[in-house]
Amino acid sequence: MGAFDVIAVRKQFPALGEGAAHFDGPGGSQTPQAVADAVAATLTSALANRGQLTPAERRADGIVRDARTAMADLLGSTPEGIVFGRSMTQLTYDFSRTLAKSWGPGDEIVVTRLDHDANIRPWVQAAEAVGATVRWLGFDRETSELDDLTPLLSERTKLVAVTGASNLLGTRPDTEAIAAQVHEAGALLYVDGVHLTAHAPADTSYADFYVCSPYKFFGPHLGVLTARPELLETLRPDKLLPSSDVVPERFELGTLPYELLAGTTAAVDFIAGLGGEGTTRRERLNASLRLIEEHEDALRDDLEARLKAIPEITLYGHAALRTPTLLFTVAGHSPQAVAEHLAKAGVNAPAGTFYAYEPARHLGLTEGAVRAGLAPYTDQSDVDRLVEAVLTLLRPTN
Numbered sequence: 001m002g003a004f005d006v007i008a009v010r011k012q013f014p015a016l017g018e019g020a021a022h023f024d025g026p027g028g029s030q031t032p033q034a035v036a037d038a039v040a041a042t043l044t045s046a047l048a049n050r051g052q053l054t055p056a057e058r059r060a061d062g063i064v065r066d067a068r069t070a071m072a073d074l075l076g077s078t079p080e081g082i083v084f085g086r087s088m089t090q091l092t093y094d095f096s097r098t099l100a101k102s103w104g105p106g107d108e109i110v111v112t113r114l115d116h117d118a119n120i121r122p123w124v125q126a127a128e129a130v131g132a133t134v135r136w137l138g139f140d141r142e143t144s145e146l147d148d149l150t151p152l153l154s155e156r157t158k159l160v161a162v163t164g165a166s167n168l169l170g171t172r173p174d175t176e177a178i179a180a181q182v183h184e185a186g187a188l189l190y191v192d193g194v195h196l197t198a199h200a201p202a203d204t205s206y207a208d209f210y211v212c213s214p215y216k217f218f219g220p221h222l223g224v225l226t227a228r229p230e231l232l233e234t235l236r237p238d239k240l241l242p243s244s245d246v247v248p249e250r251f252e253l254g255t256l257p258y259e260l261l262a263g264t265t266a267a268v269d270f271i272a273g274l275g276g277e278g279t280t281r282r283e284r285l286n287a288s289l290r291l292i293e294e295h296e297d298a299l300r301d302d303l304e305a306r307l308k309a310i311p312e313i314t315l316y317g318h319a320a321l322r323t324p325t326l327l328f329t330v331a332g333h334s335p336q337a338v339a340e341h342l343a344k345a346g347v348n349a350p351a352g353t354f355y356a357y358e359p360a361r362h363l364g365l366t367e368g369a370v371r372a373g374l375a376p377y378t379d380q381s382d383v384d385r386l387v388e389a390v391l392t393l394l395r396p397t398n
Contacts, residue, residue, distance in 0.1 A: 004275045004291040010377050012270070021382035023349040026167050026195060026325055026373035028215045035218055038266035042259040049255065060258050067261035068248075070268040073282045075193075075210060076203045077226040083248045084256055088194050088211045088223040089118040094251065095190070095209065095225065098237040100126035103158055107132040110152050110160040113358045114139045114171060119161050119192035120358060132158070141363060144171045144317045149178060153185040160189050164196035164210075168356035168371065169317030170325035172196065179206040198375070199323045200293050201286040219267030220260040225251075274376065296324035296374045303372065303383045312394055316363060324374035329365070330393065338370050338393065345389035347382075 010016055012032040022030055042063065050064060051057030068079035075082075085091035103109075109127050111120045113136060127134050135152045139145060144166070153160075160182045165172045175191055182189045188208040196202070198217040204210040204226055215221045232247040239250055268285070276287025304326055307313050312331040330338050335351035342349050353360035353368040360368055372386060 004288075004295045004376075006295060006377065006379050009274060010379065013377050016377060019346055021347045021385045022375065022377070023347065023372040023382070023386060025198070025375035025378075026216070026371060027350065027354065028221075029198065029218050029375055030377065031220075032218055032267075032270050034270050035220070035263045035266045039220060039259045039263040042262040047258055063258045063262050063265075064256055066265045070265040070281075071224050071226070073280075074197070074202060074268050074271070074285055075212070075224075075226050076205060076282065077210075078229065080229040081226050081232060081248060083225040083227070083232075083251045084261065085223040085225065085252065087221070088192065088213045088225075089122075091211055091223045091225045092118055092190075092192075093122045094237060094253075095235075096122040096126035098235050099159060099188070100130050100132070101236070103127065103130045103132040105131040106156060107158045108135055108154065108156045109133075109158055110135045110137055110149070112137040112139070112146060112162055113362045114144070114146055114166050114169070114173070115161065115163045115356070115358065116167050116192060116194070117355050117357045118194075119163060119190070123159070123161050123190075137162075139171070139359070139362065142318065144169045144319045144359075146171075146173045149181055153181060153187070155186065157182075157185050157187040159187055162189070162191060164191050164193040165199070165323045165325075166317070166356065166359060167195040167325070168354055168359050169319070169327055170195075170322035171317060171319040172200075172321040172323060174321075176206045195323060195325070199289075199296060201289040214260075214264045214267055217267060218270055220257075220263040222257060222260045222264065224264075292376045295376065296378065299374050299378055299380065299383055300324035300326065302380075303374070303386065306383075306387045307390070310390065310394070313390070316365070316369060324378075326372045327369045328372070329369045330390065333393065335367050335369050338390075341393045342370070342386065342389050345385065345392065347386050347389050349386060 013030045015030040046056040047060050048056035050061040068082040071082045072079045109123050111123050124134050138147045179189045190209040191207040193210050193212040197212040209227045211225045213223050229247050271288050272281050272284040274288040275291050276284040278284040278287050314329050316327040339351035349372045351370045
């Protein structure tokens with residue numbers, strides 16, 4: 001195992017030069033120079049529709065192939081099972097509509113109260129459109145752990161949608177155990193890995209579908225889905241008549257954003273170079289992500305302990321396994337007022353429900369709460385600044 005050098009990491013992010021302490025990573029990470037360079041280089045190079053006749057065609061084709069391979073290395077899947085889309089939300093809507101073509105009255109799907117709405121509403125709406133039944137899996141308000149899935153599964157279950165990690169509370173459900181239950185019932189498992197992929201090594205082999213967003217882990221704004229190619233072969237999405245029917249291209253509507261795919265490959269390579277050792281890129285990625293996890297969790301534990309010691313603060317989310325994401329409210333101050341005070345102190349920790357509508361409602365957080373999400377570029381001084389800013393809010397100095 002190599003070493004994680006947060007000082008060296010921070011130097012790669014031009015945005016940090018503005019001076020803010022960024023705890024807004026769950027909404028989108030900052031971008032390293034290498035990713036920006038890859039995007040710019042692609043945009044200023046000769047490009048064309050994919051092909052093998054001209055250098056411009058070959059360049060476009062190579063960019064797509066490289067990005068599929070890079071994401072397969074990150075997710076532990078295969079390039080032939082990597083689908084690109086505008087966003088995780090768009091991909092989930094597309095796949096919910098495609099899968100729902102085989103559903104009807106009497107069929108059931110399961111969604112959770114813990115998930116981001118992008119892994120709830122597309123399934124609810126697709127089920128309602130064909131007369132299928134939606135069943136809801138709750139979670140414990142104290143621990144933020146999911147309830148037992150078993151009572152909701154039956155021979156009528158077609159699909160279970162679950163988060164790999166809550167973007168609001170950080171909870172990381174045991175998705176592999178859930179997969180075993182889902183598959184025993186003969187259903188499919190769709191995992192929202194958007195928040196998880198940035199913080200831990202990803203092995204998606206247990207999931208039928210796994211989606212993520214590169215802009216959460218230093219890349220550009222787009223979405224990525226991975227599934228077994230043989231499963232994708234069984235699905236018939238709505239598409240243009242002359243567009244490719246080959247997997248995975250049949251699921252990609254229109255021309256792909258080559259510059260964003262080049263940036264995605266650069267983001268994967270950036271992660272692989274963060275101190276992890278190994279012979280293959282996959283090995284280096286997993287090793288680097290373990291270093292990242294160790295770095296982030298140590299800072300989270302320190303921040304959590306210091307916030308917990310402040311009587312006016314209420315922390316939410318106490319799962320045994322979590323991402324480095326803390327959600328809190330401050331007595332006597334609205335979440336938005338707290339976020340505004342932090343912003344004035346140069347601490348970017350936003351407030352709201354962050355599209356996690358169901359978990360926020362389940363917890364009674366009608367105004368949401370303040371979310372502090374740590375990233376690989378977070379350092380001890382960032383944590384100190386956040387704590388000091390909160391204390392200043394509560395005990396202002398003259």
